[in-house]
Amino acid sequence: MTTTAAAVDLETRLQIEDFLYYEAEQLDDRKYEAWLALFTDDVRYTAPVKVSRKSPADDVVDDIGYFDDTIHSLGLRVRRLGTDVAWAEDPPSHTRRIVGNIRIRPTEEPHELAVRSNLLLFRSRGDLGAYDLIAGERHDLLRLVDGEWRIARRRTVLDQASLGTKNLGIFL
Numbered sequence: 001m002t003t004t005a006a007a008v009d010l011e012t013r014l015q016i017e018d019f020l021y022y023e024a025e026q027l028d029d030r031k032y033e034a035w036l037a038l039f040t041d042d043v044r045y046t047a048p049v050k051v052s053r054k055s056p057a058d059d060v061v062d063d064i065g066y067f068d069d070t071i072h073s074l075g076l077r078v079r080r081l082g083t084d085v086a087w088a089e090d091p092p093s094h095t096r097r098i099v100g101n102i103r104i105r106p107t108e109e110p111h112e113l114a115v116r117s118n119l120l121l122f123r124s125r126g127d128l129g130a131y132d133l134i135a136g137e138r139h140d141l142l143r144l145v146d147g148e149w150r151i152a153r154r155r156t157v158l159d160q161a162s163l164g165t166k167n168l169g170i171f172l
Contacts, residue, residue, distance in 0.1 A: 008104045008113065016104050016115055016142065019149045024097035027171055032078040035171070036071075040143055040152040045069040047136075047156045047172060060157055066168050077171075088169030095170060096122040111144040112152065119156065123170060132165040134158060136172065 008016075019038075026035040039045070047066040050059055069077070080086050101118040117138050124131040141153035156172045 008106060012113070013102075013104055015149065016113065017102055019142070020099050020102060020115070020117060023151075024099050028095050028097055030081075030092060032081055032171075036074060036078050038151055039071055039074065040145060040150045041071050043069075043071050043074070043152055043154070045074060045151075045154045047158065047168075050158055050161045052161045059161075066158075066163075086169065088167040091126065093170055094124045098122075107141070109143075113142045115140040115142055119172065121170075121172065123165065134160070134163070134165060134172070138172070 007013075023035060023038055026032075026038070046062075046068045048060050048062045049064050049066065051061055052059065081089055081092075084090070098120040099117050100120075101116075103116045105114045107114050115138075117140070119134075119136050119138055121134040122131060123134065136156050136158040139153075139155040139157070140151055142149050143152040144150075158172075
């Protein structure tokens with residue numbers, strides 16, 4: 001098989017895949033503090049809005065989004081989930097994240113990798129049997145910090161131009 005981009009070695013690939021699976025597990029298990037520790041201090045965590053436009057116009061608007069977080073605002077969101085005023089998540093959602101189609105490319109920085117992955121998020125709330133399916137593609141910049149991979153940038157582009165979920169009180 002021929003590819004046009006440089007690939008990473010198998011050991012690095014396995015580390016990155018395990019890292020992304022571990023991250024999903026922390027979120028699905030509602031271990032938000034452990035999840036927050038997976039980010040760098042300078043993280044930017046965004047989800048721009050997708051719109052339906054005629055070609056060749058871009059269908060993603062980066063100027064507005066569902067969220068645009070830093071480590072500080074992520075910390076505030078995590079702490080809020082532990083209070084009695086996180087109404088959008090009371091009772092908490094039941095989630096299952098499926099992460100796949102992981103593509104890893106080196107960057108010009110020796111301790112950073114560009115990682116793209118697909119996300120399928122199942123979310124249910126309450127006892128009525130209703131659920132949301134949220135799909136999208138994540139564009140991550142992972143950085144090696146003190147021998148551990150951390151998320152320095154995440155841009156999640158959702159596949160829906162209009163979300164069917166009532167809120168995004170969860171993390172993608």
